[in-house]
Amino acid sequence: MSGYMYWCILVSDSLSGKYLRIYDKIANFACKNQDSMLRKALALMAFWVTATVAAADDGQHWWGYYDGEEQLTEFGTGTIENYDCAIFIPGDKGTAVGKKMAGIRVVVQGVADAQELEVWLSRDLPLTASQATIGCYAVDLSAATEGSPLELMFPQPCQLTASGVYVGFSLETTDPFPILTTQPQTTQPNGFYLKTSQTYTSWVDVTNYRNGNVAIQVLLEGSFLENAVSLIAFPEAVVLCGEEAVLPITLRNEGSSSVNTIDYVVSDDGITQEERHLELASPIVGEKTTSVVELPFTVPSVARASEKTVTVTRVNGQANESSTCSASGIIVAIDESAPRTSVMEEYTGTWCGWCPRGTVGLNLLERDFGDRFIGIAVHDGDPMSISDYASQKKLVSGYPSAFVNRQLAVDPYHGSSYGGGHETPYGIYSDVLILQQLLTPADVEVSAKWTSAAKTTFTAEALVTPRYDRPSLSPYTLGYVVLADSLYGEGADWAQNNDYAKVVFQGNYASEPNLGFLTEQPERITDIVYNDVAIAARGIDNGISGSVPAPFEKGVAIAHQQTFNMSNNALVQDKRHLRVVALLFNSVTGEILNAAECNVVDAQQDVISTLEADTSADDSGRAYSLDGKLQQKAMRGISILRGSDGRVRKIISR
DSSP, X not given: OOSEEEEEEEEEXXXXXXXXXXXXXXXXXXXXXXXXXXXXXXXXXXXXXXXXXXXXXXXXXXXXXXXXXXXXEEEOOSSOOOEEEEEEEOSSSSTTTTOEEEEEEEOBSOGGGEEEEEEEEESSOOSSGGGOSSEEEEOOOTTOOTTSOEEEEEEEEEEOOTTOEEEEEEEEESOSSOEEEEOGGGOXXXXXXXXXXXXXXXOEEGGGGTXXXXXXXXXXXXXXXXXXXXXXXXXXXXXXXXXXXXXXXEEEEOBSSOEEEEEEEEEETTEEEEEEEEEEEEEEOSTTOEEEEEEEEEOOSSSBEEEEEEEEEEETTEEOOOSOOEEEEEEEEESSOOOOOEEEEEEEOTTOTTTHHHHHHHHHHHHHHGGGEEEEEEEOSSTTOXXXXXXXXTTOOSSXXXXXXXXXXXBTTTBTSEETTEEOXXXXXXXXXXXXXXXXXXXXXXXXXXXXXXXXXXXXEEEXXXXXXXXXXXXXXXXXXXXXXXXXXXXXXXXXXXXXXXXHHHHHHTTOTTXXXXXXXXXXXXXXXXXXXXXXXXXXXXXXXXXXXXXBOTTOOEEEEEEEEOTTOTTOSOGGGEEEEEEEEETTTOOEEEEEEEEEEOTTOOSOOOOOOOOOGGGOOEEEETTSOEESSOOBEEEEEEOTTSOEEEEEEO
C-alpha cells in the first residue's frame, strides 16, 4: 500500500455534545516490501484534544502528569503492535500523599482501531496487565468516542502507600500511532513508561527521550492543599561568573489558589546564599498547572561547579504547604563561554517524498552558521541506512524530522513553527539561533588519521577542554559519527522521491522561497549525490561511558580516542570524502553541549586542511549555486564562482 491518505476528523465531546476541534493529519504510508502493510508514517502533525469532562466531586481531584487540558500529540512506533503505558505516583511526596485512588482516566488515539483496553494498578511494572499486583480492569470500548477520555471507577478506592504505585493501561490496537502525550517541553520524571510487543519488549522510561507525559490521570480522594507549590529538579546549567543570572525552575501549583507571588531561598553547596521575593509575571492558575519561572540568583565569582538548591518557603504570602518545596541542580560557573557548535540530526530517506525539504534546511543552516553548525543526515529504509543509529530511529515519529542538540525535536526545515496548519519558511533558522546562544562549558576539538596503509582503519582523537574546575563526578561523555559526502548509487532505491513535484501540491509550494525549485523537479530525482550522510557511529545514544573522566582542571584538555574499522562498510565510496564528528554529551540530560568535525587524513599529515574557494584579488567575485542562486559565500559542495574579471569556474568547497 502506498500513496497518500488524508483524514479530516471532527472530534466530538460525548459528555457535553460539543465539537472540540478539527485536525488534519497527512500521512504517507509506503511499502518496504509486499509482505509489509505499512512502511512509515510521514509528515505527522500534532493535534489538539481538549475534551471537557465532568468535574470531580468535593474531596476528589483528577491528578496526573497530564492535567486534562494540555495539547496532546500522537506517539507510536509506526508499526502495528500492542502497547503498555504507565506513570508512577510517588507515595511519599506531592499532592497524592495520603490519598485514595478512586478511578482512572486515559485518552488514546484511534479507539475505532482498538480491540482491547485494560487499566491497572501495580506496585511494580508488570510484564502483562493480568500480572498487576493491585488490580486490573477491562474498559468497555463499545460506546467510546474518538478523542474523549475513557474513565473507569475502581470497585473500591485504593489507599496510596508511601512506596508509591504504577498506574497504567494495556492497549491492543491496529493504529500505528495510538498513544497521546503532552508536548515534549512538559516532560516530567515518572510521566511516561512504555513497553510494546515488538519494538520496546521491556519497560523503558521514555521521559528520558523527551516525549512528553502520557495522557493518564487518577481520581484522588482526600483533603487538598490551598497555597502550595512543588518544584521539579532542574538540569545542569552553565552561567557566567559574578553575574546576576536566572534559574529556569519548573513550578507546579499543588493548591486550589492561583500562585501570584513566591518567596524562595537559594543555597550554594548547602550554604544559604540569599532569600528573595518574586511576583510572577503570569499567575499559575489551576491545580496541577506547571510553569517555568525564571528565578534570579547571584552566580559564584569562581569558575567551578556547585550544587544549587532552591526552596520555595511562601506562596501568596502564606507558608508553602507542599511537601516537595525544594529542588536541586548543578550550576557551572565559567569565566568565558567556549565557542558553541550546534548539531542537527536530520532523519530522512529516499522513499520519503517530503524529505527533500530536510536537505534544503540542512544546507541553508550550513550556509548561515558555517563552522558553528554540523548537519548529520540519518537515512532510514534506503541503501544509506545504518544500524548504528537504530535506537535513535525508534524515537522518530515521522519523516522528515530532526533533533537539534538533542534538545529540540522539530521539522528540519520549518522548525518548531510547523503543525496545526502553520508552515514558516525556513523556521528552523530561528530555533538553531536560539540554541546557539546558550553557554557551553567546554571546547571540543577532533582529529582523525588513517592507521593502516590500505586505509581500512582510522583513529579519531577528541580533546575536551573544560572552562572550569570540577574535582569529581563528570557528567560528560563523547560520541562519534562518521560522515560521507558525494555518495552515489544506481537503481530505484537511490532515487529521491519528491512529492513537491506532484500536481496537487505544486500550486502550494511553487512560490515558496526555498522549496519552490522542488516543484520543477521530477517526482523521482535520479543522479543525486548525497552529502553529510552518517555511515558509522559510536556512543551515539548517550556517549561512551568514561570517555570524559573527572577531575577537570580549567584549561587542561582531556583526550579520548576511538578507532573505526571501515573495511566492510559498503558506504565508503571515496575515502577523501570522509569526516568525523565528535559530540560532547551531558550524559544526564542527553543534550549535545558542543561538537567538532574534521576530515580523515593520511597518517603523515600533521595539519587537517580544508579546501577553500579561491577568492584572491583577481577572483573576488560572487558565488552561485548550480541552480543559479546567489550565495553569501561558496558553500560545501559544487558551486560556480564568477570572478570580478568575468571568468567563471566551478569549485568544490569542503
